[in-house]
Amino acid sequence: MIVNIAIDGPAGAGKSTIAKRVAKELSFIYVDTGAMYRAMALYLLREGVSASQPEQIARACENAKITIVYEDGDQRILLCGEDVTPCLRTEEVGNMASVSSAHPRVREKLVELQQRLAAERSVVMDGRDIGTVVLPDAAVKIYLTASAHIRALRRFAQLEQKGENPSLLQIEKDIADRDTRDMTREISPLRQAEDAILVDSSELGIEEVVEKILEIFRERTGERCR
Ligand code: DC
Secondary structure, three states, X not given: OOOOEEEEOOOOOOHHHHHHHHHHHHOOEEEEHHHHXXXXXHHHHHHOOOXXXXXXXXXXXXXXXXXXXEEOOEEEEEEOOEEOHHHOOOHHHHHHXXXXXXXXXXXXXXXXXXXXXXXXXXXXXXXXXXXXXXXXOXXXXXXXEOOHHHHHHHHHHHHHHOOOOOOHHHHHHHHXXXXXXXXXXXXXXXXXXXXXXXXXXXXXXXXXXXXXXXXXXXXXXXXXXX
């Protein structure tokens, strides 16, 4: 039987770390939909297409071949056959993804791919519109959030760890801008699905959040089997 878990929430809430851990515990596949939007954004950046050129974006959607493969359980994103996974987590690509993901053609293309993956296997899928649009029938829906300040501090620590010299003020501004864009766009804005459970990770460690979600999963799927 295929069982899907949807995890939505704003940037920096810890979705990918948590979703990956939950997937491992349950032996499900982890699907990082943000990485798909980032791959599309990378294609646009490489092609010199700006977010204000809808026709070029529509053409790019036809030409950008995005494929997902799994290596030792880890998701790899292929863009026209090239493994671009290591190129996706820069601020430039993230900011472009936040803008270009508002385009209907981009969403159409990637939602179809996401739904196909979830129809084939049990997944833990994270993103912004998974519980509301991509997998409205998911067995478990989580809305994972944390305060903007905590999310900025986490991102700051990550960048420092990578040897970068980040500005906390700039990160806070980027997070606020991205929240506004993701939550106010016309198509599939980020919002909590009515049947999603809110988990605020501001005061919780990774293990506590993972345990909470597994508990919700057991409760929900147990209910379904009775
Ligand atoms: O989760 P992330 O930071 O990797 O996502 C990058 C951008 O992609 C984010 O700003 C919004 C967009 N996105 C989306 O619109 N829908 C999703 N399901 C996942 C990400």
